[in-house]
Amino acid sequence: MTSLLERRRAKAGPRPTRRVSPENALGWFILAVLFVLVGAPLVLVLAQGVAPGLGLARDWTVRPGLLGEIARRPLWQTSLVNSLTLATGAMLLGGALGTGLALLRHTVAFPGARLLDVAAWALLVSPSFVLAQGWVLFASPSGVAVGTLGVDPSSLVFSPTGLVVITSLIKYPFAYLATSAALHWDDGSYRQAAALAGARPWTVLRTVRIPLLTPAVASGAILVFVDVLGDFGLPAALSAAYSYPTLPYSIYASVRQSPVSFELGGVLSFYLVAIIGAAILLYIRILRGSRYDFLTGAATRVPPPPARYPWLWSGLTALVLAITFGVPLGTSLQVSFSRTLHGGPVPDNLTLEHYADIFSAGSRMSEGIVNSLTIALAAATVTTVLAFLIGVVLTFTGFRARFLIDVAGTVTLAIPGIVLAVGYIFLWNQPFLAGVGLGLYGRAELLVLAGTATALPIAVRLQLGALAQVPASLLNAAALSGARFPTRLRTVLAPLIAPALVSAFAAVLASGIFDLAATTMLAPPSFTTLPVEILAEYDRGRYGYATAGAVVSAVLVMVLAAVSSVIGRRLLGGPTHGSGA
Structure with a gap:
């Protein structure tokens, strides 16, 4: 029997080898x-939320109910609420600011319009902790605002509302760039039809143009939400001046403290990733809920017409640049050449x-x-x-x-x-x-x-x-x-x-x-x-x-x-x- 099998194998030849x-x-x-x-x-890291110490400690145990303890632990709860408050507020305010500036940039032409693009990219590539440090140095009780302008904005800035405003001013470029990208091409037939029906420019903007930009507006707003929610640099820079624990900073503290709190880092990481994932899924559902493919063969890249009041929009642009770009980065630049923080930009204080x-x-x-x-x-x-x-x-x-x-x-x-x-x-x-x-x-x-x-x-x-x-x-x-x-x-x-x-x-x-x-x-x-x-x-x-x-x-x-x-x-x-x- 064995010899018969051997003869058959010899007759069939060597078996081909599979090469990858x-x-x-x-x-x-x-x-x-x-x-x-x-x-x-x-x-x-996510496993630490149900099995703290897994792979790192000998006495680790499975605790599936640990994720629910966020309702009973004040620090965990405060971190979650603060992060959601900051991210949601920045999404609404920063999204509205970025969308509004993008519409202005691509609706009318005025001197200095391109500076809005420059400022958006500059803020986007600037580290958030450096920008946050600039705001802290500006608004602290002994900071640049007091020494240079004689104004103390610390009570306004170092508050939940103030942090939402500052975060929106730092993160609005996501919404600005997302909306600007959708405004490069335009099909004016819809707006012209609405105008022929008697709709005023504001009505056309509110009922025609903005709804057609829903994917871009939603994308920009959710990008702001996601970036703020996961940002570690902003709370790290603010921690020296204002106590406002967030999910990223509490996760950082869970590993830096002694002894290490595996459950704190795991549970908060789980919620942080889950919220961001839910936000992205919501965005995908918004896009798939309706059709927004309104561009036709008549779409062109038409330069915006000259503004009726160019000085007004140029002044608004200068104000936006002064607040969003000039305050944090200008403050950092001034402080880098100053002997003391509160001395102001006078010759004796420059160095x-x-x-x-x-x-x-x-x-x-x-x-x-x-x-x-x-x-x-x-x-x-x-x-x-x-x-x-x-x-x-x-x-x-x-x-x-x-x-x-x-x-x-x-x-x-x-x-x-x-x-x-x-x-x-x-x-x-x-x-x-x-x-x-x-x-x-x-x-x-x-x-x-x-x-x-x-x-x-x-x-x-x-x-x-x-x-x-x-x-x-x-x-x-x-x-x-x-x-x-x-x-x-x-x-x-x-x-x-x-x-x-x-x-x-x-x-x-x-x-x-x-x-x-x-x-x-x-x-x-x-x-x-x-x-x-x-x-x-x-x-x-x-x-x-x-x-x-x-x-x-x-x-x-x-x-x-x-x-x-x-x-x-x-x-x-x-x-x-x-x-x-």
Whole structure:
């Protein structure tokens, strides 16, 4: 019997071995990386809400009723109520402000209109904790407002209503940019029909134009809500002047306090992620509830007509810029050149000593700038490459689990940085990892991983558009010529989307330098980082030194962004040739 089977096998020949294609191998590799970067940390931190101490303490127990204790614990309840109050108020006020300014910008033309775009982008890329510090330095009882203007706005600013207003002034660019994007193209037939029916301009705006902009308005408002709800920088900067616990700051305190409160961090992280997820699902339902595809072949990009009262709208623009942009950043700039906070901008109070201290030998601020720049460069490089590979899998392969990659690469947008940072502590502080040499907690390499996970969705989205414009036939032709899969990516695809790669790199680099949540939670004790050092000096009362560090870093980021923009423009233009070519 055995010999018969052997003869049949010999006759049939060797069994073919299944080889995994390079495309599928890349897909599985990407899934594994995303699980380590996002999946495992998120699962561990959320698990603390029902099993506090899981994986980190020997006496951990399953307590499914722990999530309901938020109704009986004052700190938990206060943090939840404060976060919802702040986020909802900013969503309504900031959404209305951003939408109104966008409508003004694209409805009439007046001198200084483009400054609204500049201010929105400047506020968007500015770290929230630096802006919040500017407002605190301006409105504190011994701050710039008292010393320079003789006015004490502290009772107005340091209140729940005041915080909602300040947060709205910082976060309104999300609503402004979302609405502006929808106003670039216009089909005036609907408004003309309403006008012919006797509707006045205000009625047309209220009943025709704004309803057609519902997706953009809802998108901007929910983006404000989500960003405020998960923001750690704003409450961290306000904590020195006003006690207003929020979910992100209480999660931070749960890990920083001794002993560590696993249940506090887990429960509050669960509610924070659940609320943000519900907000995003609500937004999707709003979009799918009705049709808003009103543009037709008659849609054009028509420049807005001149305003009847241009001085009025120019004055309004100047007022908005002075309040939203000038107060926080102008205050920080003034304080960085001042000997004392309350001395005002008089010659005797002006000094360059804070900047001299930054560039002096042994300066911790200079050390923090170098360290943060090094971490940001490493994270930007890893993120750009990984986002490129994710885009390749999503665009050019038939990998069956592409949906999981897309979800995993997007879900980080709904995970606040503070939650992800706490998850990294729980994951990389596991005892068995330390036993095999992978205990990364307390090492600078963990900052690179956290920066990569946080910035990955942005880098992916910045590259997907460029990848979608490349026909697959180019890669197929290279394959027929004998080029292997890595060679095709390196020599064909990467050069074609080089501008998008540069844009993604610059965006991640600029945001990574000021990543307060990750550096506060994960930086080694002896590893000085820029955001932590600015916040520490600010808490010590060295306001001039702290703001000078923020100014120097902001200038550095703008220079790097400008250089990246020039490089990207040259890559987009392609090589130049002489007249004799």
